[in-house]
Amino acid sequence: MSGPVRRATVPPEAAGRRFDQTLAQMFPEYSRSRLAAWIRDGHARLDGAAVAPRHVVRGGEAVELTPRLAAEVAMAPQPIALDIRYEDADLLVLAKPAGLVVHPGAGNPAGTLQNALLHHDPALAQVPRAGIVHRLDKDTSGLMVVAKSLRAHAALAAMLAAREIHRQYEAVVVGTLVAGGTVDAPLGRHPVDRLRRAVRDGDAGKPAVTHYRVRERYRAHTLLQCNLESGRTHQIRVHLAHIGHPLVGDPLYGGGLRLPRGAAPALVEALKGFRRQALHAERLAFAHPVDGRALAFAAERPADLRALIEALRADAASAAEAR
Known part of the structure; x- marks a missing residue:
């Protein structure tokens, strides 16, 4: 099955880059390996001609991409609560x-959000990655938007690339x-550990900007609000x-466990027992993407994060009273 033809123009700043790399930046909703396969099969053309994935672009060329969606999702729906x-x-x-x-990978062949979405709406099998256009790390909680139609998928992916979807953590x-x-x-990728990302200069890194502001200060910790200009893997964490x-x-x-001096047992227990990154997409x-209505959503803190913050507040208040 073919999706609707996508047309775009190679941006001037892409001059000198490979066609597959450029296409991955222009259409971030698709993986680079899938785009490279489509280039080789003639489903991605440059100025109307089939070229190799490593073909160097000059900027300004017309791109015509015909996504092949026949086997976008080859996994079983699973009844996971959403x-x-x-x-x-x-x-x-x-x-x-x-x-x-969020989606299957090495070590996680099933039991994912993607499996759950396919059970919720089987028609999502015809949308790339069952409609997932952005992701949250396994142990990050919070809000995500999922496309249910191809037109919404294309529009949301373009909005993400243009930083028109505002995410606050x-x-x-x-x-x-x-x-x-x-x-x-x-x-970019960590030079040694494939599971990690790192600050990388030059071609090894992609631009990433995180804004943060202080909401509350405790004795040895801080509650922050974070807003993203980009959405790189592990961005806030790194x-x-x-x-x-x-x-x-x-x-x-x-950086390991850090306890303020004389921490109460409740705070020690809360910090030792919090075994995921304390990050929530709120x-x-x-x-x-279709009718242009302004949409805004908020998600309350999950119970574990709420308990951690309450323990930090109580410790700070107790220390202030003792002074």
């Missing part, structure tokens, strides 16, 4: 719990920050660790 906050014919918004993997970090700020540091304030509980980038706002 917390759906909004749904219409073109999209749905859901609150993902911590612990749920809440994070608890190690250490006390005096004020908010911005981390502008390119991200950026905050990069400035010396990793997320509480982060197994990949965390707000999501965008224009409806």
Whole structure:
């Protein structure tokens, strides 16, 4: 099955890059390996001609992409509960719990959000990745938007690339920050550990910008609001660790357990027992991809994050009273 033909123009800044790399930036909703296969099969053309994936573009060429969707989803639907906050014919918004993997991968062949979406609506088998246009890490909770139609999928992917989908996160970090700020540091794969991302300069990194501001300060931790200009893998986790304030509980980038002096047993238990990154996607706002309506959603803190913040507040209040 072929999807609708997608037409675009190679941006001038892509001059000198390979066609497959350029196509991956222009159509981020598709994987690079899938795009390369479509190029080789003649389903992605440059100025009307079939070229090799490594063909170097000059900028300004016309691109014609005909997605092949016959085997986009080859997995079984599974009856996994979904917390759906909004749904219409073109999209749905859901609150993902911590612990749920978004789509199958190495070590997670089933039991994912993608399996759950296929059970919720079997027609999503005809949409790339069952409509998933962005992701949250397994242990990050919060809001996601899912496309239910091809037209919505294409529009949402373009809106993500143009930074027109506004995502706001809440994070608890190690250490006390005096004020908010911005981390502008390119991200790429870690040079040694394939599971990690890292700040990388040059061609190894892609632009990434995270804005953060202080909401509450505790004795040895800080509650932050984070807003993204880009959506790189592990972006908030890497950026905050990069400035010396990793997320509480982060197994990949965390700085280990940190307890304020004389911490109450309740706080010690809360910090030791929090075994995921303390990150929650709390707000999501965008224009409806079909009718243009302004949509905005908020997701309350999950119970574990709420309990952690309450323990930090209680410890800070107790220490203030003792002074």
